[in-house]
Amino acid sequence: MEDYLSQLNDSQREAVLYDDGPSLVVAGAGSGKTRVLTCKIAHLLQNGYQPHSILALTFTNKAAREMKQRITSIIDEYVVRYLWMGTFHSIFYRTLRREAVHIGFTPDFTIYDSADSKNLIKTIIKEMQLDDKIYRPGMVQSRISHAKNALITCNAYERNRELLNYDKQTKTPFINEIYKRYQNRCFTAGVMDFDELLLQTNILFRDHPDVLEKYREQFRYVLADEYQDTNFAQHLIVTRLCEKHQHVFVVGDDAQSIYSFRGANIDNMLRFKDHYPTCKVFKLERNYRSTQNIVDAANSLIAKNKEQIEKTVYSENKKGGKIIVLSSYSDYEEGYLVSARILDMIRDTGYSYSDFAILYRTNAQSRVIEDVLRKRMIKYKIYGSQSFYQRKEIKDVLAYFRIVINPTDEESVKRIINYPARGIGDTTIDKLQNVAIHANVNLWDVISSPLEYDVAINKGTAGRLENFYHMIKDFQDKEKTMTASEIAEYIIKSSNIAGTLIHDLSIESISRRENVQELLNAINEFVVMRREEGIENVSLMEFLMEVSLMTDQDNDKEENADKVTMMTIHSAKGLEFNNVFIIGMENELFPSQHSMGNLRAIEEERRLFYVALTRAKENCIITYAKNRYRNGLSYKTTPSFFIEDIESKYLDFRNNIELPVTRKQLPESEKQDSSFESHTSARNPAWDSDMQLSETHRQYGAPQRTPHLKPLKNTDNAANDKSPALNGLTVGRKVVHDRFGEGEVVALKGTGSNAMATIKFKNAGEKNLLLKYAILKML
DNA sequence: GGCCGGGGCATTTTT
């Protein structure tokens, strides 16, 4: 097959053919970036690169799978099989297992998913007798995760003034201690969380130049997809691997970077050129997906963002209709509006349900819409609910698997030591755990010889513990000689999981049974597949490896029936639909209240809106409600200022009497407490530094804020039309801010919703404030 | 050990 090049446009082809050093492909929405990546790999394969010398990194298993499939249509499947293509996590899990000895692990370490690690954090917070209202496990988890993503180990954390100060300021000084204990517990349990995989990979490469050299030798070409979503740990891995040969090819769209809250750092892409001076930048600017109007509208929106790589996305598709803006009285009415429109369009133009997607900022918004769609008998499917591998019954079974491979995996032990019920209750577990902590051994050590550790348990409990121990031992013995599917079936039967599920006659139990069965099927399939690849005895470990990093939402199955798709905008990234509804376009909802006042956060929200718009191929309809239930209370809302960020010539305010109300018209009461610094100050990117980086300001800098919405009373806000302070501001003006105190305006920039002032405060230093939200009194 | 009800709480989530 040679004609793959002919399917490309000029800029795509240029990127594929260029083979002379670092390449950055800036791929606008819908510009065929996957095509470029797959063709690039095919091209490399055809030009002498061995498949095992190509490393291609993606963010999702789905992306890796699809890419492999597409390459297979160009190149022989047998060759494609040996490509190193997968997610960052799965590739380096494999690597770390192989190199485990260098990092003090054994190759059979297992993986804590986020729920496991959250549980462990919860346990530690309890053990330290900290208030979990202050040390909210989710918050602690995200702090630890951000630290790891920035390659700050718990020891480095301890030495990091900035972080410690931040923790002090936020009245959570023990984060570092929790982090330490957490690491210690993970280490003795022989487990890693997701972030740890990348952190350890970096440690491995840093401390073992010979190992790094080996992989540098092997991977002659490194490619990475969705580069705007990489965090520092991932970026550094890529950097290290291609430092010598400089054969690095990264693809991404800075305008679609929407995961900074998970540690993704858009600078990895924005500053790629600084890091590779010889880097060649390719821009894919032709959008093949959407109508001209949609592309132009999206462009006019994203132009409001400051930091971005310059590019002009254009479409040569038909012009298409304007983006329709609809308003409704309430969130409920919004649902009716959407469903009515769907039915109209189906009637008028012959669309079917599957041509529609309803996108929203938060999952909570789906409920109202669901209600209405159900009433109107419109079929729909919701994405992003619990994924298969997060279901309780599946996690239970996998916990057994994990223990068989790695009995020190504490979260798994705790999960199933009493499931199915075998009379080992919380009290016993607590006792065992305490003993383990004090003796500084693993829970499993105590379980295997409770007498030795002098656990205060009665005979009966001791006996039950012993049975449990022998059961696991038995599984471990059998595992050595059985294939993954045999041992899986054996475990499910003799642990009595099967019995328990059959016994229970509730409806949920039936679906649980089906899910467990489905897992068994998946194992069988996996074993068969591997056999076809010539691997005779597929072990449980291999299946676990595959599945531990699989949170894939492959809910597609035969659910491909004709249904309207509902999902958050985040999960819609990468997808496309003929007709897209973006609902809930209101200030404080979209952009989210959490982003208000923080320019960087607002820009990310704007990119999110950009992603939403560019999902649409033909029609895009945005809606907002004037009143919305949130957290059980009704609130008056205002249309999102993002709507105004789109040039009005691309919009069609259908049956709206008034134009969107701007922030100016908000009652004064709702403007309280809504200003704080934005984080636009130049960060020292951790590009050049090694593990010790202080890129923490941005990661940790976002202040926590309380929602400032006020419940709706019988307010009539006509009288409150006070314009905010931005008009009278000039450089040199003295102002007072209620949190930062007195200061002087040193610079003004931006216009409209982006207008900002740099203010030098006497006590709080220099801050950039978004004038829209800053409450400033002039002196 | 399992069930019920009150209280507190609420972004986004590729691995």
Add this chain to the structure above:
DNA sequence: TGCCCCGGCC
């Protein structure tokens, strides 16, 4: 409003 967690009760 709905979910989750915890404490109290059987």
